[in-house]
Amino acid sequence: MHLHLRDEARESERRTPITPADAASFIEAGWQFTVESSAKRIFSDSEYRDAGCNIVAPGSWTSAEGDTVILGLKELPETPPALANRMIHFAHIYKNQFGWREELERFKNGGGTLYDIEFLVDANGRRSVAFGYWAGWMGAALALWRHLARAQGHDGPYSSLQSFESRMQVQQEIEKLAGSAATLPRCIVVGAKGRSGSGAIDALKIAGCEITEWDKEETVDLDRRTLLAHDLLVNCVLMTGPGLVLATPDDLGSAGANITTISDVSCDPLSEYNPLPVYRAPTSWERPFIEIGRNGSGNPVELTAIDNLPSLIPREASEDFSSQFAPVLLRFDHGEEWQAAKQVFAEKMKQAFG
Incomplete structure (x- = not known):
């Protein structure tokens, strides 16, 4: 060969x-x-x-x-x-x-x-190889980095991203910001049991954040109020059909909604099955974050949705x-x-x- x-x-x-x-x-x-x-x-x-x-x-x-x-x-x-x-x-x-x-x-x-x-799938239709873990890790790490930086008056990874020589460059930034943070964000990962979800959870653990882990069982009858009560949301759900909607623009500004940072690792805004119909196109390395509205307290809600996250590490x-x-x-x-x-x-x- x-x-x-x-x-x-x-x-x-x-x-x-x-x-x-x-x-x-x-x-x-x-x-x-x-x-x-x-x-x-x-x-x-x-x-x-x-x-x-x-x-x-x-x-x-x-x-x-x-x-x-x-x-x-x-x-x-x-x-x-x-x-x-x-x-x-x-x-x-x-x-x-x-x-x-x-x-x-x-x-x-x-x-x-x-x-x-x-x-490349097995007899059960499961993919044999994927970059999912590092997509989840990088998507959550970017969101956490930006969230902590913004709370302390810094830009963080707000613009002009370039690939990192190793994940330690990102981890060290998060650890530094977490060490000087007044409070850490309450985080939720949806799709927590998949490859991307496990990567996202590991990234959020760098700062010692409180993490809620949801998967299929928790989204069958979605408690949107509880979801929106978190500060940081990471979506790792692989959608194969309609049904799940995590948040709409109106939901983001509803009473009790605390979400200020969203990472859409799944990043499928052009699909009719998109569970986060709050944006219309992926974000980019040049502009990783966009403002998509205001939460229930009137604070800006930022979203990152990069479609080639593993390329960053x-x-x-x-x-x-x-x-x-x-x-x-x-x-x-x-x-x-x-x-x-x-x-x-x-x-x-x-x-x-x-």
């Missing part, structure tokens, strides 16, 4: 699906591993070279031999128009997003196959993901996860082109 790890097209994307240490294990198993040079990847070219990988120029995947498997994380650049290889990455096109048909047409033109990482996110992904990748492409992803690709191709 020949794997080719491409340089990411997004300038802000520093994560990698396979670390140098895990790449070395594939080479030991007899796989050929080619890695494109990258000036932004959290692990250096030399680390991959020392692991036994062959280092090549960025973008050289476009001329790879037909049996080479092209591995990446995020979406491909717009060219070439024909894709002939088997390709592994998060494509974000299977929910009929803008340009989905045009992206699949590139595979039709070249005869290649997409194995979308999001659709690329080292921990990559190490965690790679440890999950490596054993799955060793089963390429006969494992049940790969067959599931291949089936979804075939179904979407049929939907697009008949």
Whole structure:
């Protein structure tokens, strides 16, 4: 098997699906591993070279031999128009997003196959690999950092975010602010039992906050008044259908509503199933927080909803993901996860082109 790890097209994307240490294990198993040079990847070219990988120029995947498997994380650049290889990455096109048909047409033109990482699932439909824990951790940490900073007259992570070399940079800021805080926020995590929820809880524990943990059992008959009585809300619910609404704009300003900071880790504002219909578009690294209203006491309510949170802590996110992904990748492409992803690709191709 020949794997080719491409340089990411997004300038802000520093994560990698396979670390140098895990790449070395594939080479030991007899796989050929080619890695494109990258000036932004959290692990250096030399680390991959020392692991036994062959280092090549960025973008050289476009001329790879037909049996080479092209591995990446995020979406491909717009060219070439024909894709002939088997390709592994998060494509974000299977929910009929803008340009989905045009992206699949590139595979039709070249005869290649997409194995979308999001659709690597087991027989029970559970995802085999995900960045969920670090999405929850980073989303909650940002909200907590901003909440504590604002209470003490500081900006905190209010604008112009850049990726951190490690989570300790964020943790140290929170610990410093928590140490000088007059009071700590009462926090609630909804979707607490999932990967993202567990990450969010661990982040909030850095400051020693009081944390309420809700999951499906607590949201069947939602006590919105109790939810809004908290100071900081982290939403980690994965919505698969309509029904759950955590808060509306009117709810935020109702009597007894104390919420001043919201982190929507799930970040699905464009979906009709969005449980937080209080904003219309994701926030960004340039502007992580937006004001969405006033609470019951008249204080501003701020929200963060960044759709690529794990990219902010690329080292921990990559190490965690790679440890999950490596054993799955060793089963390429006969494992049940790969067959599931291949089936979804075939179904979407049929939907697009008949």
